[in-house]
Amino acid sequence: MRIQHAGETFRKEDEIPVKVQLFVSCLADMVRPEAAIAAVHVLEKRGVGVEFPEGQTCCGQFSYNAGYQHEAAVMARHFVRVFESGTQEDPTDILALSGSCAATVMHTYPGLLYEDALQQGEPETKAREWKKRAEAVAGRVHEWSMWLGEHADQPMAPNGSPLPVAYHLGCHMRRLLPESRKAQDLLRALGIDAREPENAEECCGFGGTYSFTEPVVSTALADDKLANVQNLVQDAGAVCLTGADLGCLLHLEGRLRRQESSLPVCHVAELVELADQNRLTPDQVRQLEQGGGK
Amino acid sequence: MAGQLPYDNRPWPERRDAALQNQTMRHTIGFVTRRFTLIKGEIYRTSPDLEASRKTAVGQKRQAIRDLPQLLEQFRNQVERRGAHTYLAAQAQDAVDIALNIARSHQAELVIKSKSMVTEEIELNQAFEKAGIPVRETDLGEYIIQLAKERPSHILAPAAHRNRHQVEELFQADASREKISPPQSDEIEDLTRYARSRLRQEFLRADMGVTGGNFLVAETGTLVLITNEGNADMVTSLPPVLVSIVGVEKIVRDWASLTEIIQQPAMSGIGRHLSSYTTMIQGPKSPGSVEGPREWHVILVDNGRMALRDTEFEDVLSCIRCGACLNACPVFREVGGHAYGSVYPGPIGIVETPLLTDFQVLPELPSALCTLCHACQEACPMDIALPDHIISLRHTIVKRHLNSSTVNWTLRTWARFWSTPGGYRRSISLARVMQRLSGKKRNAQGLFPGIFAGWGQTREIPQVAPKTFHEWWQEWKERAEEK
Incomplete structure (x- = not known):
């Protein structure tokens, strides 16, 4: 259907x-x-x-x-x-x-x-x-x-240049769910320029309880991931880090905040909602982080 | 019977920190592993017709492992029919004793070796040196780490953790010890030229050669070695006595199976269709022939392998030591091989080390060195279910009470709370209380119970929302009903 x-x-x-x-x-x-x-x-x-x-x-x-x-x-x-x-x-x-x-x-x-x-x-x-x-x-x-990309038509992408974001495709979604790379097409259709960082297929270090029991290695992996995300911010103007797995995102966000970075981190659903409301701007994305998006 | 594996007795946090502080190693390993992974992906992508061959190889290898006892007997009969000797070593020490006896009975004064992981596993070099018999590694990578007095950090590229400047330093020191002219520069060609001329002398002097083995063809009793430097040709043809030490799982049924499987290590390991040299040995020198050893001894090593047959881990015995799982593993890329503390690092190492030794050594490996990202599963040409095995080994660790009480307490309490909606709600109230107590302080992990505190060491702890989704939904639903 x-x-x-x-x-x-x-x-x-x-x-x-x-x-x-x-x-x-x-x-x-x-x-x-x-x-x-x-x-x-x-x-x-x-x-x-x-x-x-x-x-x-x-x-x-x-x-x-x-x-x-x-x-x-x-x-x-x-x-x-x-x-x-x-x-x-x-x-x-x-x-x-x-x-x-x-x-x-x-x-x-x-x-x-x-x-x-x-x-x-x-x-x-x-x-x-x-x-x-x-x-x-x-x-x-x-x-x-x-599911959304497959089953629902999307509104027309607004005119103007798409909003660049850093997109993290988590390992399980990437490797265990078939055709998961198509999830990014949904974002593109909505005017979100989802870009994967370099070495995108490398784990961010979250790994569930691994992030608690092995914080040192887990964080070393996060730092590698975030260095590549920061490159996207600098080179492509990515306004936030997004993805479909909050485990990875909260781990990376926790690391960013400990390092005094204010790069917004959000779930893809939050960006889709902004697009639906025609509010897809860097400012609105920043407000998501402060809970002001609602 | 459980096998014996050597291990680094420094505790994991010490091995980990030493690795993470070694920036040169991390840079070198990161570069090498990503490059290997890239070219591996490339060769399979550009040769789609070889996928069928890979699948056939996997099926045939699985069957060979099921038929292992019969195939081993066939292999031994064929080898002995040609006048060579075979031995079955139940454990590492048995293999070492057999090899030492052969060396002693020939009064060997210098042993040359081609690359072999199983001789690392049984610590052959150490035993020979202790017995006063010098051993010279002739694979370039092995030669480098022998000079550095290290263990291999990678099963395929033993010196992958060292860059050429570090290699030059080792060669310079060697040259001044030996009073020979040092390499002219740290260019790869000059370094290789140095090793080549240095090793040439030892090839000519040695009276015993030692090899491992990549495949054992049961049909004809043939040992197959693949190398990229041709050193195995010299090791197997110059010294009068040849000893080949090989894991029992290297068996393939026949030449048809060999043809399918022989490309896999090179394709998956170095992204090439075939290694530069393929060396086949099928018995000692026959009367009248000019080349080859007078005597050939084949030591087949069990060391915990046979016990894996008929278990859920049987597919581990299909490993062809290509190193693709190491190259793809994000943790390996981060900490390198030595941090594992085992001769077998990387995903296959954290599975094999506890399995071969029945958790006697390094039981922390499956939990401490894997994020379960499944990259190894994707990389393994032999379809070994590495992530499933890692989870299963973690389960064994729980069952054998090898986890800390903190981990046990956390995971059990967690499940107790979260298996009912009421418990789940109570856990959220508790988290809010703890959050209030800790205020907005940084590093407030002391207030978090069990393993959760680990998060706060390096990352800010996410705050429980003022209104959870459950709570929001209640209100949303009520509002909708009012409408």
């Missing part, structure tokens, strides 16, 4: 609006709700109904990648229960505000829930049932910006 845009709402009058469920991720929920709020506004503007299952917490990727598989499975089962409830007859797409979380649900959940059920002494049939439930949920999960 493709959502057309017409006039102010980018929505075809006679089309029944689609509905999606939003998984905002723990990080957006707690420290960058503006990203999730922008994501809601952007979807609604395109005629997409947003449902937010309020029982949601975290996908459990932190625990899984640190080797705590049972702990991850506890959170994964919770995720599956939350997102399968009330959707039996009408399964909607689940849009995740993080490429990395989306990859976890898609690639890790089925095997994890199967294995953990067996580990907990459940019979094979029960384990297989968990696997099936996980697969059903996994099949509905998409990263937010990739």
Whole structure:
């Protein structure tokens, strides 16, 4: 299905609006709700109904990648229960505000829930049932910006030169979600000149709990990444650092602030909302950082 | 049985800091690894027809590992039929003892070697030097680090951490020790010319040669060596006694399989279709022939490898030591090979080191030296599931209680709170309280529990929003209902 845009709402009058469920991720929920709020506004503007299952917490990727598989499975089962409830007859797409979380649900959940059920002494049939439930949920999960680029037409890009930004494509989105590089096309269509820094395919050093347990190496990697981002600021006039994964972005932002840099850092949804409102200027982007964008 | 691997006994933070402070090394390693990765990507991109060959090679190699016991027996029979000797060394020490006995029985006075990772693994040089038998490395990179009294920092390019100025200094010192004329400059050509003439003398003098092996062809009992310098040709043809020390996993079934797999190390390692030299040995000198060793001994090393068969880690035995995963790894690019403390650094090293030794050495590697970026998975021509293995090893570390109590406490408490909406809400209230207590102070990590404090050492800690999205949504929904 493709959502057309017409006039102010980018929505075809006679089309029944689609509905999606939003998984905002723990990080957006707690420290960058503006990203999730922008994501809601952007979807609604395109005629997409947003449902937010309020029982949601975290996908459990932190625990899984640190080797705590049972702990991850506890959170994964919770995720599956939350997102399968009330959707039996009408399964909607689940849009995740993080490429990395989306990859976890898609690639890790089925095997994890199967294995953990067996580990907990459940019979094979029960384990297989968990696997099936996980697969059903996994099949509905998409990263937010990739879904938007694929399913919704965008308003015409404003006249004038596009706004250059530094775009960070996180490793899991890059390597585990097929065609993820297309996510940048969405931004370009909206008048955002998304540019990847040099050595873009190199990890920023976040790595989930790695950023806590190995701060030294994690930060050395961040500094390499940020040096290349700063080059984009200097050479291409990039006005901010953006991306679809708040884990990477908060890690890089934390480093920038410790080094007294005021380069704005924001989630792509915040930029898309600015574009929707025709407010895509360096000033408005700077205000996002101060929470003034809302 | 678990194998034995040498290791650097400095603790990880010390190895890490030494590496991060060595700016020359970081610059050199960063340059070399990015360059290797670039040319590797380029050659696979421009030879799309070879992708089928790579896939065939992977399938055949996996099957060879499943058939390893039978293929090893076939290989040994073929080699012995031609009058050479074979040995199976269960552990590193056994391999060293066998090699030393051969050297002693021939009263060897100088041993020359071509590049071999397995001899690093069993610390052959150290054992020979201790027994009073000098060993000379003849691969240029190995020769450099031998002069520097270092271990290889990279499985393919052992001296990748050193630049040419540093190499010149080593050669100058060597020349003045040996009272021979030093290299004329630090240009690569002059350095190579120096090493070439210096090593030539030792090639002619040596009475025993030692090689590793890239492939063992079971069908015909053939040892295949690939090099870029031709030194393996000299090592295998000049000295009267040849000892080849090879990991058991190097087996390929037949020449058809060899044809598929032989391009992979060069393509993935140095971005070329084939290494400059391919050396094949199929027995000692036969009567009447002019070249080749009088005696050939093949020591097949297990050292923890066989125990990986029939486990989820079996694909690790398909590794062809091309180094592509090291080159692609952002952590390796940052800290270089020596920081790992193992002879096998990089992604394959952090998987193999604990596996071969059953976590007896360097158990911190899977957790401390990987961000799980999956670049290694993308780089590995043999499709080894490195990130999955790293996660699985981290899980083993948890199960064996090898993590610190802080890490355990954090991850378990975290899951307890976040597996219910109520617990999740309580954790947010707690975070807000801590945030209020710490005020706007910098470096307030002391107030953050468990492993979270680590973040604040180098980065500002993000503030919990005055209104979370959950809280915003409640209001938004109510407003919408009022309308």
